[in-house]
Amino acid sequence: MTPRKAEPSAESGGDPAGEPRVELAGIVKRFGDVVANDAADLRLATGEIHALVGENGAGKSTLMSVLYGLIAPDEGEIRVAGKPVRFRSPVEAVEAGMGMVHQAFRLFPSMTVAENVVYRAETRGTAGLLDRRAAVRAVQDLSERYGLRVDPRARIRNLSVGVLQRVEILKALHRDAQVLILDEPTAVLTPQETRLLFDVLRGLRDSGRTVVIVTHKLGEVLELSDNVTVLRDGRTVARLVTAETTGAEIARHMTGRAVDLDGHYVPGTPAAAVLTVEGLTVGPPTGRPVVDDVSLTVRAGEIVGIAGVAGNGQLELLEAIAGLRPSRSGSVRVGGTGLHGFSAGRRREAGIAYIPEDRAATGSAVAASVADNLAVGFHRRSPLRRGWRLDRSAVRDHARRIIEHFDIKVSTPAVAAGTLSGGNLQKLVVGREMAHDAPVLLVDQPTRGVDIGAIENIHGRLRAYRDAGHAVLLASAELSELMALADRVLVMFGGRVVADLDRADATEENVGLAMAGIPASTGAPGTGS
Amino acid sequence: MTTTPTAPAATPAARARALLRSPILLSILGALLLGSVMLLGAGGNPIEAYAAMVDGAFGSTQWRNTLIVAVPVVGMALAVAVPLRAGVVNLGGEGQIVLGGITAAVVAATVDLPMPLSLVAALSAGALAGGLLGTIPAVLENRLGVPLLVSSLLLSYPVVALASYVVRFPLRDPGTGLPQSRVFEEAYRMPVLFGIGLSAVVLAVVIALVVQVDSRTPFGYEVRLTGHNRRFTEYAGVDVPRMVTRLMFTGGGIAGLIGAMVVTSVPYRYIDGALVVPGYTWTGLLAALLARANPLGAVAAGVFFAALQVGGFGMERETEVPRELSSILQATVIVILAATVAATARRARTRKDTAVSERPSSPEGGAVRTRTGTTSAGEVDS
Secondary structure, three states: OOOOOOOOOOOOOOOOOOOOOEEEEEEEEEEOOEEEEEEEEEEEOOOOEEEEEOOOOOOHHHHHHHHOOOOOOOEEEEEEOOEEEOOOOHHHHHHOOEEEEOOOEEOOOOOEHHHHHHOOOOOEOHHHOEOHHHHHHHHHHHHHHHOOOOOOOOEHHHOOHHHHHHHHHHHHHHOOOOEEEEEOOOOOOOHHHHHHHHHHHHHHHHOOOEEEEEEOOHHHHHHHOOEEEEEEOOEEEEEEEHHHOOHHHHHHHHHOOOOOOOOOOOOOOOOOEEEEEEEEEEOOOOOOOOEEEEEEEEEOOEEEEEEOOOOOOHHHHHHHHHOOOOOOEEEEEEOOEEOOOOOHHHHHHOOEEEEOOOOOOOOOOOOOEHHHHHHOOOOOOOOOEEOOEEOHHHHHHHHHHHHHHOOOOOOOOOOEHHHOOHHHHHHHHHHHHHHOOOOEEEEEOOOOOOOHHHHHHHHHHHHHHHHOOOEEEEEOOOHHHHHHHOOEEEEEEOOEEEEEEEHHHOOHHHHHHHHOOOOOOOOEOOOOO | OOOOOOOOOOOHHHHHHHHHHOHHHHHHHHHHHHHHHHHHHOOOOHHHHHHHHHHHHHOOOHHHHHHHHHHHHHHHHHHHHHHHOOOOOOOOHHHHHHHHHHHHHHHHHHOOOOHHHHHHHHHHHHHHHHHHHHHHHHHHHHHHOOOHHHHHHHHHHHHHHHHHHHHHOOOEOOOOOOOEEOOOOHHHOOOEEOOEEHHHHHHHHHHHHHHHHHHHOHHHHHHHHHHHOHHHHHHOOOOHHHHHHHHHHHHHHHHHHHHHHHHOOOOOOOEOOOOOOOOHHHHHHHHHHHOOOOHHHHHHHHHHHHHHHHHHHHHHHHOOOOOHHHHHHHHHHHHHHHHHHHHHHHHHHHHHHHHOOOOOOOOOOOOEEOOOOOOOHHHHHO
């Protein structure tokens, strides 16, 4: 009944090459008319780090959900140690040795690390009560063995994202996971935290476990993994040995075409200052500000990048400039106009457009149609407005123009925006905001979670927008993105601009250190201080 | 007018299938079925009872009674639906209808005007009073962050008490021992044309206006988008607080107008409790929720509930079945609807969790998440 597998220790881990530890064969999963997995295969050996890559919507997450027992496949077979199994729930998958670290952590914020780790696998003491001391000891043992430094008694809500991820890994290890699945594990980490994570994962591999990382970052795939499986349109299109392949080859399999991976940064030609921010401070009237005395200037024909780990004030800075968040002090000017006391609507009229971080929660109304989403901001002016009425056919024409110009893949403008893929929804937001032709464009994480094709597209658009003489302020947690686009890089940490680097000084090392709050030795002193 | 995510295709077959799967039809059929079971259990004949109910509501002369009840119910449904379209829950209908009614009564008792002007004055005064009362919670929320849902509800109690005082003392008809005003002068009586009260005509105009603004104007478009995602329209530069104030003025104004029209119709006097006891506000609220704030849907649902009530009396006369069955059916419709909507939302959520969890978590609250999702009342509109 329960497919409890024979525990292969690290020494006996030499499975015969023809017999993988876990195999997914011919997995098919449909959601209504959408085929998420179409004969997807995956073979995982003992003691390897396996990268599962593919563009958004390629079926990676669905395949991992099948492996973890979250969804039942319509067709196909899961084999563990050669024996077919069926997981009716994650509980059964965990019993078979699977472990999963989700992108959105599933932890109880008010409880301690140890309590979270042992949850549902507790050691019970007298009278069936939770043995807290045993829990703490178990966590200490594990964290020492695998170099996952965590205080077992700390409360979850007080921990940083990097530490939370370690807790999730500990949780899986505590259940003796032999196959550890990590979904986009580096999305929220600093470069330094990423390196630490990679060391831990290598250690796990060397102890005979199987590590699966689901990712779309090719650099990580090449650096970390032993083998790669590429999914495209729900199908396994390539199985590669990492040492024998290149990033370009993997990208070609992912997209089905040749992709230019080099960021090809082209310098802009900055002119007069357009956006000037001076001493901007944002936060509650008393207490620590989230944006602390930030000053910056963006010139026409220039992209200024803001680097920083998510949550260091970038979002709040952009929202304050856009008028969505009150500022405590400081000034924002566009051209010669001071924007003090301006609402978000008046700031838009003064020449600010904004591509927000979260395209679904802020940048669109997913239940409304694509046409309605594209009309926003244009709907009170001619030609969309005719007299007192909103001209429905003008709204449709307006939508068609943006859809065509920005290459958004959608059958008709009448479908709900929520049915678009992440990349297409992002193009919708980018297209609408650029269509305003505003002198200042604020951009926050423009390519988060979108596929390679869309990244290329959006990067090209941002460059073209700059070259048309607009000022662009771009916040991104992806260093590669800033390297591909920014003419100047500011680094935010703890709400302050801690580094203001010219293109030449903005090396990965310098930016990475500043992102972690360590002052860079080179580079100009921060403007803010 | 808006496309729903579940029905992208527009072929007649697909539309029919979507309608069959629609939670509204499902809940109505479910309620009728449950009602049948109860009737059978009590030894009644469901077909006979339902037939008597339909006849009682839409029979040769009965439809006029239904119309009389439908006017306040539909009006109060709109009073809720107009703000709800933007996700704003107006629970203050009771205060607004009562204030509108008592204001019209005061005008009728104190101002001497000739015929058309008199009614225009009474109805506008009632609508204005209801509208202003509606804006108070909006301003409180915009300026001070007091939850509108709570303040609109609580404001009703002092207003209802005030109206009660006015009709028991200054306006009281000394000729009777009851808490009611004198019968109004001829000039303050809503005329009846071809068996249809002028109230129904006025309401029809209001419905037409609301539907036009909702579906055809930039403002209506902003309101609908705000109902979908308030963050989004704020981000796009819409002054949402001002919109909330306007919607609450409109909603309260419609409620006040209804109060004024009920008072100036038969029996042409303000009777304490006459606007509260029949539960127009709450039936209207249910209708607006059932229609998910769609104005035409709210009208249809309001007529449906009014027909249930009036039909219930007919059924009680014709068969042995008590008219409480109407209330049971009405409640069951809502309960089944709420359950199906919540279940659909949950299914959509778990599917999103597992299949398309490719969006990284936000660093603030989203990073730490437990599996226990909560369903708020707002999700009815999702």
